[in-house]
Amino acid sequence: MDLGLHGKVAFICASSKGLGKACALELSKEGAIVVISGRKEKELKEASEEIQSISKNEVGYVVCDLTKKEDIENAIKYTVDKYQKIDILINNAGGPPSGSFEQMDDENWYKSFELNLLSYVRTIREVLPFMKEQNSGKIINLASSSIKQPIPGLLLSNTFRTGIVGLSKTLANEFAEHNILVNTVAPGRVATDRVRSLDQIKADKLGISIDEVQKQSKGNIPLRRYGQPEEFGSVVAFIASDVCSYVTGSSVIIDGGLIKAI
Numbered sequence: 001m002d003l004g005l006h007g008k009v010a011f012i013c014a015s016s017k018g019l020g021k022a023c024a025l026e027l028s029k030e031g032a033i034v035v036i037s038g039r040k041e042k043e044l045k046e047a048s049e050e051i052q053s054i055s056k057n058e059v060g061y062v063v064c065d066l067t068k069k070e071d072i073e074n075a076i077k078y079t080v081d082k083y084q085k086i087d088i089l090i091n092n093a094g095g096p097p098s099g100s101f102e103q104m105d106d107e108n109w110y111k112s113f114e115l116n117l118l119s120y121v122r123t124i125r126e127v128l129p130f131m132k133e134q135n136s137g138k139i140i141n142l143a144s145s146s147i148k149q150p151i152p153g154l155l156l157s158n159t160f161r162t163g164i165v166g167l168s169k170t171l172a173n174e175f176a177e178h179n180i181l182v183n184t185v186a187p188g189r190v191a192t193d194r195v196r197s198l199d200q201i202k203a204d205k206l207g208i209s210i211d212e213v214q215k216q217s218k219g220n221i222p223l224r225r226y227g228q229p230e231e232f233g234s235v236v237a238f239i240a241s242d243v244c245s246y247v248t249g250s251s252v253i254i255d256g257g258l259i260k261a262i
């Protein structure tokens with residue numbers, strides 16, 4: 001199926017590795033011009049070269065710390081100045097620290113709000129004038145399966161991910177008249193550095209090996225394995241594409257069946 005992504009311009013937040021990079025790769029393989037971003041230039045340069053060597057399509061990169069308003073403004077400006085438009089925004093960010101209520105102080109709350117929710121608001125604010133002008137756009141907000149079922153020990157994530165759904169659904173309604181479609185994507189457990197580090201924290205806490213933690217974790221997933229980043233990225237590429245033209249305000253769970261609720 002031709003997804004119609006050829007020549008589309010996509011800006012992807014937090015994409016030097018992990019899920020963001022996987023989205024960039026799948027979009028690039030489908031012919032989109034992708035601009036990846038993150039805090040470290042070296043990692044971005046390497047990731048952009050790797051993606052480009054696989055897809056043979058243009059890949060840009062820009063340093064952008066999502067906790068800095070000016071970085072976000074500069075990154076979107078860089079993308080539009082260089083490619084004259086922006087068709088797709090994929091919001092993503094580093095994960096917040098794990099911990100329970102009594103372990104979190106105001107600073108933890110503010111920092112996570114800024115990184116995991118306010119950064120989405122800020123990127124959307126920057127792309128909106130261009131998408132309105134084009135009378136088209138796709139905004140995809142990355143959350144977590146915790147939007148359906150809170151994950152023990154991930155209080156900050158559980159709180160701000162559901163905020164992302166509220167934001168997405170409200171904006172889907174507000175932006176529909178401009179043909180801007182807004183959706184949420186929610187990974188369960190996809191094998192990235194973040195999941196490995198959370199599994200390690202759990203293993204240390206329980207005094208068992210990381211292999212044992214992963215065995216138990218996979219046992220709760222009907223498909224009995226973690227997802228691969230490309231399995232996540234390909235769903236995002238589909239939602240970002242012209243083919244997916246009548247879906248907005250939806251939350252798409254990509255979790256191998258982990259969430260049991262209807």
Ligand SMILES: NC(=O)c1ccc[n+]([C@@H]2O[C@H](COP(=O)([O-])OP(=O)(O)OC[C@H]3O[C@@H](n4cnc5c(N)ncnc54)[C@H](OP(=O)(O)O)[C@@H]3O)[C@@H](O)[C@H]2O)c1
Nearest residue numbers: 014016017018019038039065066094095144189190192194
């Ligand atoms: N993997 C999963 O199964 C899963 C499940 C549910 C939710 N999530 C959530 O999805 C998001 C991505 O997860 P992941 O597994 O891909 O994590 P990851 O492999 O650790 O990658 C995180 C990415 O975020 C970037 N980043 C971190 N802080 C940043 C900042 N302040 N500004 C800009 N970029 C920043 C990192 O680059 P730099 O360090 O170079 O900036 C890196 O590219 C996280 O919020 C995570 O909690 C993941």
